Amino acid sequence: MIHTEGLTKDFVVSRKETVHAVRGIDLDVAPGELVAILGPNGAGKTTTMRMLTTLLAPTSGSARVAGFDVVTEPGQVRRRIGYVGQGNGAGHNQRAADELYSQGVTYGLSRADSRRRAGELLESLDLAGKAQRKVTDLSGGQRRRLDVAMGLMHAPPLLVLDEPSTGLDPQNRANLWEHITAMRTTFDITVLLTTHYLDEADSMAERVVVVDHGEVIADDTPDALKTQLAGDLLVVTTDAPDGAAQLARVVERWQGASEVTLTGTRISARIANGTTRVAELVHTADAAAVGLSDVQVRRPTLDDVFLNLTGRSLRESGTENEEVAA
Missing domain, CATH: 3.40.50.300 (P-loop containing nucleotide triphosphate hydrolases)
Structure with a gap:
């Protein structure tokens, strides 16, 4: 495509x-x-x-x-193609059904086909009851659904x-x-x-x-x-600093482990296959008589991926305009 x-x-x-x-x-x-x-x-x-x-x-x-x-x-x-941009595409003083009808005719649909298609999309996008309302009278969510309908008028x-x-x-x-x-x-x-x-x-x-x-x-x-670019976040809290240091050394030797941090009795690290690794770490702690007070594994998010790739969070990536010549 x-x-x-x-x-x-x-x-x-x-x-x-x-x-x-x-x-x-x-x-x-x-x-x-x-x-x-x-x-x-x-x-x-x-x-x-x-x-x-x-x-x-x-x-x-x-x-x-x-x-x-x-x-x-x-x-x-x-x-x-149907294109739905960042701003609302429908004329503010036009009725929803009229905007869809005009869009269909503009793309070469017959008047009858434009009316039929508009009715189908209004029904499918839960806008049938708003067909005769002006765009200014629609809620933000309804306007965006109308934009999607406009983008789909010509199939x-x-x-x-x-x-x-x-x-x-x-x-x-x-x-x-x-x-x-x-x-x-x-x-x-x-x-x-x-x-x-x-x-x-x-x-x-x-x-x-x-x-x-x-x-x-x-x-x-x-x-x-x-999985490839972030890894699971493992956080383990022990009963004593010595035990935490011992387990931190174990985690550091794991293949693919990164960002291993030891803070007092707390260890955090990025690892692959977190659930499997947790079982292994619990077994190691038990064999070494290291008491564990808390163990957590969190699946990574796409924001973790973005942070790993770019060094910054997508949510904190700035507010400058994308286009120089927008």
Whole structure:
């Protein structure tokens, strides 16, 4: 569904300054996948999305979306994608059903087909009772569901979502994703997503692509990334400092153990296969007559992965604008 090779975008700020927003991204997305792109502000996520949706021309490299080149065949690409940007796309003083109808006609659907499709999407996205309401009278969650409906009016095989749930409360976020998941199954669509909510990417995406400084630095399933790049967090508290030091030396010898820290009677470390290792450590402590007062194993999160990859948390990655020429 998406294939890029060396996709690059530079913004010329002045004669002496060029910003390299995207630095040769290679990306493949298969039909039916839900792929999340993660990265801090300024990493190149939105620039990449805009190139894939023909809103920005690449400086170099190539990209094909739904089988068509984004530079030489932009019209063919646009017919086959739905795009939901960061802002609301519907006119504030328009009625929800009218916006969907207009979107369908714009994409070449007949009037009858536009009305039928609008009705289907309003029903599927739990907006049937809001069809005659103005967009300004809809809640934030309802507006975002309307945006998704607009992106799906022409039945595209690919839906591109650029931070679709930003600004929504947890209940509306969950509700939006419940509907998107249902839409994906009903209409058999591929979804490309950017988000700053790592729990969304973790629970929804089959693959996660991490972008930093305009480059792909990781690409795998959420579970694989957490296992390979973060590891389980092991925290053990003993009855005495001497026993803690003894067990810390054992943990340091484990293959793949990292970030081993000893603080008083408390040991913490990043390890692989935490559950298995805990049993081994408990056995070692028992054999050495070291008393344990607490043992915890926590599975890593995608934020742990991001911290490991970039040295900073995604939530603390700054607030600068991604685009130089937005």
